[in-house]
Amino acid sequence: MSQGTKPASQARSRATRDKLVAALERLLRTRAFDSLTMAELATEAGLAVGTVYRRFENKDAFIPVIFELYRARLDAYMAAEGRIELDPGQGLRAALRQIMGSAWGFLREHGHLLQAAHLYARLRPDLVGDDWQAYIDASLASARQVIDLFADEVRMGDPETAAQMLAYLLNTLPLERGLYPEDGAGALIRLSDDQFVAAMADTIYGYLVTGPDSDENPNP
Structure with a gap:
């Protein structure tokens, strides 16, 4: 049971929870979680505020729900349209743009x-759960497959280092613009989505094909 969630009859609890989860996701599309109130969640779900409090002790009890939603969306995506078949003949640059x-x-x-999820993983790690390592491992395994598939193009000396950096860059380059397009570094980007995708892929491509620094490899 999620932290902060109060027990209730199963059928009524599930119906109430489903309404609240759907309401939470609708509100998050236009509002930051920290600006929401329990009263707003109740109104959006068509429930009395007291009903919400009988199911969730406070707003923090919704934080694990956010992570549950995100994991469910990610799992569904990776099982369907997120499953990418890479063709070695297309070349590394084209593959990176596809990814x-x-x-x-x-x-x-x-x-x-x-x-x-990105914010509260840092602010409230006690509410996040401990099953994220599987996603990290899967991301690294996928990066290793890319490095192996295009080994003839990758010039970084250590394939494991290249895989770790590939996984890191794939998971960090889109974040600023994707999550905070009007704030900070994200506001600097004035590219279309297609241009941005190509630029991110080409940035990673440049790293992978450049090769190690001459000081690390004095005898090329």
């Missing part, structure tokens, strides 16, 4: 969930 286009599409669709 980054898929990642950017997911972020654009579900950024309202990721924004809250």
Whole structure:
């Protein structure tokens, strides 16, 4: 049971929870989680405020729900349109653009969930849960597959380092613009989505094909 959630009869509890989860997601598409109130969640769900409090002790009890929603969306995406078949004949640069286009599409669709998850993973790690390591491992495994598939183009000396950096860059480059397009570094970008995807992919491509620094490899 999620932290802060009060027990209730199963059928009524599930119906109430489903209404609140749907209401929460609708509100998150236009509002930051920290600006929401329990009264607004109740109104959006068509429930009395007291009913909400009988199901959730306070607003923080909704934080695990955000992570549940995000994981569910990510799992569904990776099982369907997020499953990318890469052709070695297409070349590394084209493959990176395909991967980054898929990642950017997911972020654009579900950024309202990721924004809250990204923030509260740091502010309230006690409410996040401990099953994120599987996602980290899967991301790294996918990066290793890309490095192996295009090994003839990758010039970084250590494939494991290249895979770690590839996984890191794929998961961080889109964040600023995707989550905070009007604030900070994200506000600097004035590219179309297609241009942005291509630029991110080409940035990673440049890293992978440049090769190690001459000081690390004095005998090329």
